[in-house]
Amino acid sequence: MHALKQRVSEDLRNQVIDLRRRHSLRAVATMTGLPLGTVKTLVSRSGAFRDNDQHRALFTLPTIRVSASTAPAVQVLPSQQRVTGDKEVDALLWLRSVIATGQPGPIATALEAAKKIKTPLKELEGRYTAFLRLTNPDNPFATFSSIGFADLEALASKSVRDQALRVEGAARFGDSLFANTDAEVFCIKAMDGLQRRGSMLDYDKDEVATRFHARPDLMPRTLTDCLCELKYWSHLYWLRNVVDIYGSDGPPESTARDWFVFGLLAEIRPRDKTEALAVFRYLVASERDGMAESESILCNLIG
Template sequence: MTTTTKQRVSEQQRRQVLELRRRLSLREVATATGLPLGTVKTLVSRSGAFRDNEQHRALFSLPPIRESAETLPAVPELPPQEVVTGDKEVDAVLWLRSVIGTGQAALIERAMEAAKKIETPLAVLERRYRDHLAAAHPGNLFAALSSFGFADLEGLAAGAIERERRRVEAVARFDNVLADTEAEAFCIQALRGLKRGGMLGDYDKDKAAQRFQAHPELLPHTMGDCLHELDYWRQLYWLRNAVDRDCSEGPPQAYARERFVFGLLAEMRPRNRDEAKAVLRYLIEHQQIDGADGDAILENLIG
């Protein structure tokens, strides 16, 4: 009869396993430490360090949607018609664009129906509008370029409806969407006293990372956590943009945090193929796959 002696793992070995696991696969960690694969799996599982961090996700989440007290007018008001260019058809399209810009679905529907009655092709009217701008602002190239997209009423309508949807959502989620959130307050506190530098006035990435790592309870544990937080920053930006385009950006400390979390995607190992695919889809969807940072994340994904 043979007996098996259970291998004791020191605290130093446990920490080494967890540190290596952030960069290596389970099998690679076992090889690097000389520990059995089963022991490595157990240490990683019991640590909880590679399960989604619920405390982190709670902070980096939008507040729930409340029943909005905002009431819309029963009959939305039409913008006034104005003579802008003197070309009746061009001015008619300009007015339809202002109607669409209200974001009110009922008015937009009426505007799109009215656009169908314009006999001259919209592309022709766009050229006439561009010629008007060029004549009215000689030598100003940007004035003429402002006619770009003049004929794309469908695209304008889709954008206006989406912007209004986000504005209503912002009102339903926040008392004041432009005020610092709890997540932003945390970022500001974490980087307090750290100086900004460089031409763009950004925080040093390594120094900012050290500050954020000093709060392990709010660190992402998984790539899924990273994607969750990055989605939070993106949604917050667009909700603010819908309310005030000039105040879409948050504080610079929040941008430093976003860069830090994005960088973690090049360091953490995916837990499984589905998580790796989710990161790849994120890079493609948000056009982040090119450049040094995107390449580093791809190298990490393929291992």
């Protein structure tokens, strides 16, 4: 290492690290005129391309704590009600309300009971749609609630998933699910005084980047760091969304941070094919592969 310090100036060392953030090791060697082995050594010893443990600690959800208050409670089944006057439609409405409890036992019973209904469920969906249209003649959106009325399997899957998220949110946060997390507080402080130009997403991207780059200790160093943070924001959103659909976005500063980190997927070079593949899978699974940044991200992944 002593010999390496003699041969490479601090400025050149910093240049190598900066170039490596956007280019392959071989490309950095060509651009700087350094041997490939020297570039590899400089990059490895810098530690700049290892996962950032301090960043990871901030963007990690609280540990799940199981208690009597967060354990699933015994559900009281909803009472049957006369809603439409059509016995079969009302029976299906009741089965849907049972499924909506999110409890596996009652859901399984409800799905079995639905199989005993002689009329095709799609026909009952049509009858329910007609009822909504008749009773809400001035509301063109009234029939929207009948969409998927007959798809009990989809409702069951969503109900179980939502219930699991509700239990997880309580186990991780207790009564503080909607309080700003340490990560959100960091974003708010980092962007203090930065004015929005319009909508809640309308911050100047360069100004946002400048604010977050000013805290290098909490910057993602690798694509894996980026994916971990993006997963954090997504998971936090869904934990809140299942409880309150209108209170799940969090502060606008955290939304700006999420998009900033998403943009870093186009800037930080993948360390290997496995990391590149993980980013590609994230793009597809998150349905962000159609975003404006996606082409740049894909170009970054393939070099």
